Amino acid sequence: MNHDINIGKLQRNCFRQSKVPGEFMLQMRVPGAVIDAKHLSLVQHVAETWGNGKFHIGTRQTFSLPGIKYENIDAVNEYIKSYIEAIEVELCDVEMDDTDKGYPTIGARNTTACIGNQHCIKGNFDTTSLARKLEKLIFPSNYHIKMSVAGCPNDCSKAHFTDFGIIGIAKMEYDYGRCIGCGKCIDACQGHATRVLSKSQGKIIKDTCCCAGCGECATVCPTGAWTRNATKFYRVIIGGRAGKQYPRMGKMFLNWVTEDVIMGIIGNWQDFSAEILEHKPIYLHGGHLIDRAGYDRFKEMILEGVELNPESEVAERIYWAETEYRANIHVKPVNK
Amino acid sequence: MSYAVSIEKMDKVLKELKKKYRVYAPIRFEKRGRYSDTDLIRYAEIDSVKDVVYNEKSDFSPKEVIHPITQTLFHFTEYEYRESQIDDKEILIFAHPCDINGIKRLDTIFLENGNNEDVYYKRLRDKVKFVLMECQEDWDTCFCISMGSNQTDDYSLAIKFGEDQLSVEVKDNEFEGFFASEEEIDFTYKFVTANQEEVNLPKIDDKEMLKKVYDLKMWEDYNARCKDCGACTSACVTCSCFTTSDVIYSENGRVGERRRVWASCQHEDFTEMAGGHSFRNTPADRMRFRTLHKVYDYKERFGEEHMCVGCGRCTDRCNQLISFSKTINKLTEEVNRLQKEVN
Numbered sequence: 001m002n003h004d005i006n007i008g009k010l011q012r013n014c015f016r017q018s019k020v021p022g023e024f025m026l027q028m029r030v031p032g033a034v035i036d037a038k039h040l041s042l043v044q045h046v047a048e049t050w051g052n053g054k055f056h057i058g059t060r061q062t063f064s065l066p067g068i069k070y071e072n073i074d075a076v077n078e079y080i081k082s083y084i085e086a087i088e089v090e091l092c093d094v095e096m097d098d099t100d101k102g103y104p105t106i107g108a109r110n111t112t113a114c115i116g117n118q119h120c121i122k123g124n125f126d127t128t129s130l131a132r133k134l135e136k137l138i139f140p141s142n143y144h145i146k147m148s149v150a151g152c153p154n155d156c157s158k159a160h161f162t163d164f165g166i167i168g169i170a171k172m173e174y175d176y177g178r179c180i181g182c183g184k185c186i187d188a189c190q191g192h193a194t195r196v197l198s199k200s201q202g203k204i205i206k207d208t209c210c211c212a213g214c215g216e217c218a219t220v221c222p223t224g225a226w227t228r229n230a231t232k233f234y235r236v237i238i239g240g241r242a243g244k245q246y247p248r249m250g251k252m253f254l255n256w257v258t259e260d261v262i263m264g265i266i267g268n269w270q271d272f273s274a275e276i277l278e279h280k281p282i283y284l285h286g287g288h289l290i291d292r293a294g295y296d297r298f299k300e301m302i303l304e305g306v307e308l309n310p311e312s313e314v315a316e317r318i319y320w321a322e323t324e325y326r327a328n329i330h331v332k333p334v335n336k
Numbered sequence: 337m338s339y340a341v342s343i344e345k346m347d348k349v350l351k352e353l354k355k356k357y358r359v360y361a362p363i364r365f366e367k368r369g370r371y372s373d374t375d376l377i378r379y380a381e382i383d384s385v386k387d388v389v390y391n392e393k394s395d396f397s398p399k400e401v402i403h404p405i406t407q408t409l410f411h412f413t414e415y416e417y418r419e420s421q422i423d424d425k426e427i428l429i430f431a432h433p434c435d436i437n438g439i440k441r442l443d444t445i446f447l448e449n450g451n452n453e454d455v456y457y458k459r460l461r462d463k464v465k466f467v468l469m470e471c472q473e474d475w476d477t478c479f480c481i482s483m484g485s486n487q488t489d490d491y492s493l494a495i496k497f498g499e500d501q502l503s504v505e506v507k508d509n510e511f512e513g514f515f516a517s518e519e520e521i522d523f524t525y526k527f528v529t530a531n532q533e534e535v536n537l538p539k540i541d542d543k544e545m546l547k548k549v550y551d552l553k554m555w556e557d558y559n560a561r562c563k564d565c566g567a568c569t570s571a572c573v574t575c576s577c578f579t580t581s582d583v584i585y586s587e588n589g590r591v592g593e594r595r596r597v598w599a600s601c602q603h604e605d606f607t608e609m610a611g612g613h614s615f616r617n618t619p620a621d622r623m624r625f626r627t628l629h630k631v632y633d634y635k636e637r638f639g640e641e642h643m644c645v646g647c648g649r650c651t652d653r654c655n656q657l658i659s660f661s662k663t664i665n666k667l668t669e670e671v672n673r674l675q676k677e678v679n
Contacts, residue, residue: 117373151372170372180566
């Protein structure tokens with residue numbers, strides 16, 4: 001086949017090039033990874049009508065539909081208009097000029113999330129709702145960003161391996177009078193968390209320095225002596241990434257911040273990216289972008305105009321720990 | 337006499353009552369539940385009848401009002417001691433019939449067991465009058481009918497909650513004056529007459545059968561299922577166990593207090609004795625003990641009724657989804673089987 005296809009343009013339209021020339025895989029966004037099951041019939045229709053009948057549960061929790069031929073892309077885009085409107089416009093309140101030409105940008109990737117407290121007994125907040133609010137801040141945009149939202153410090157959604165990982169944490173409150181000193185919370189903290197609880201005079205004492213905010217103590221407490229403060233707090237992990245060169249786990253940037261702070265910093269991401277990339281939205285992992293700016297400059301720009309709640313903690317510096325597949329400078333061949 | 341009383345009027349009555357009474361009812365603590373974004377409903381003092389949660393079962397029972405989770409008995413210094421004090425206020429508790437019956441069981445334990453009245457219980461209990469709340473629905477874990485605890489006549493007021501109006505039956509003359517100007521209505525409290533959940537109680541006639549019940553295989557299931565958390569006993573209106581200990585104030589090691597704090601027979605250390613000897617070592621042992629205590633031992637000792645009043649809170653609060661009513665029914669099936677084997 002004699003193809004003449006602008007694959008860059010199609011990629012920005014969320015159609016990914018296949019190894020089969022002329023075929024593409026559509027990646028449909030599911031911000032926060034939960035939607036009504038009724039949308040599956042649309043996904044099925046696209047896969048069976050224009051794709052190869054299969055769909056991949058994308059690694060970023062998209063519906064990925066492979067085997068779509070180039071000539072059918074317009075028809076697919078027209079067909080998924082209702083999906084884009086239902087998810088992006090209605091659920092996420094995203095402002096879009098045009099919804100019948102498919103996804104306008106691929107820069108900001110789909111925000112992944114665990115099921116959170118919609119279902120999970122460990123979850124500290126509604127991950128999907130937060131991801132939908134974030135969607136409005138990052139989409140559509142040609143600037144690259146990957147985010148993951150985790151309901152609790154178990155981090156099942158791998159917030160530690162993405163540009164911005166947002167983890168729900170709970171400020172635990174202790175009712176001395178309701179506590180029967182049974183020590184179930186101590187066991188839970190010992191086994192699952194950061195070992196900050198111990199017993200003194202028949203009651204519990206806590207080393208507040210290192211509480212992970214997981215809420216395990218409340219889950220096991222028989223009398224309701226441990227409860228979550230009703231305000232939702234978050235930990236923000238930055239700069240995690242996979243990739244061929246320097247994969248690394250992200251590090252804690254903020255701890256005990258409120259939703260307003262999250263909205264503030266993510267709201268600043270595009271300006272930060274534009275500044276560092278000299279207004280050219282090239283593809284660069286968020287972690288590399290932070291590296292290029294340097295942590296101090298990143299911190300200054302991303303916190304610009306953001307009012308930190310009094311409980312907030314901000315990393316003074318970050319010690320990255322990469323796995324250096326590219327820069328194994330100390331390893332030499334034996335014969336040299 | 338019964339009256340139709342508006343919420344506003346009832347709040348005015350409440351304000352008056354609060355001069356003499358501490359008024360306790362089940363109220364909602366938003367987002368304070370075991371899991372994120374779930375609520376906790378437990379007893380606390382109320383400022384408005386609007387706060388009263390009447391159409392959901394409370395997570396915890398009213399027993400904590402008169403059998404506090406943590407209770408200081410006396411304070412001591414090097415050379416003297418002083419008994420803890422309570423204030424002069426009387427106590428009014430909003431409760432469903434099962435809970436009022438449950439508190440009667442606590443009375444037996446604290447006031448009649450071993451011919452020795454527990455003064456710390458008694459001094460609070462003597463203050464209590466009940467406001468009976470109508471059960472507007474039969475929750476699926478309730479089994480009061482099976483336990484014969486669906487009715488009571490121990491109440492001063494009986495209330496049926498409505499959207500913006502209450503039906504109030506005044507049984508205790510002390511309260512008649514508050515409602516004299518209200519519209520008289522024909523209201524009598526309706527006790528629940530049927531539960532979705534029916535429990536068959538085990539018939540254990542002799543010690544020989546009891547021994548066989550001890551050895552039933554069914555208990556072993558709970559070794560894997562029960563996590564010994566004690567949520568069941570904390571929620572139970574009839575569980576009365578506590579541990580007494582001395583607390584020494586850290587600022588002065590010669591001054592402190594003696595206090596008692598709830599204990600749970602489901603906890604590993606409940607039967608631990610000096611030297612580390614313990615005689616209910618597995619969750620199965622502890623589950624067997626609790627079950628038999630609620631539907632055998634107590635009645636064996638006191639004769640009239642079983643300890644369990646079928647409020648079902650132990651089932652509601654179990655985070656391992658162990659149902660107490662199903663456990664009793666399993667036990668009864670096993671006892672019936674053993675009975676047939678004997679015959």
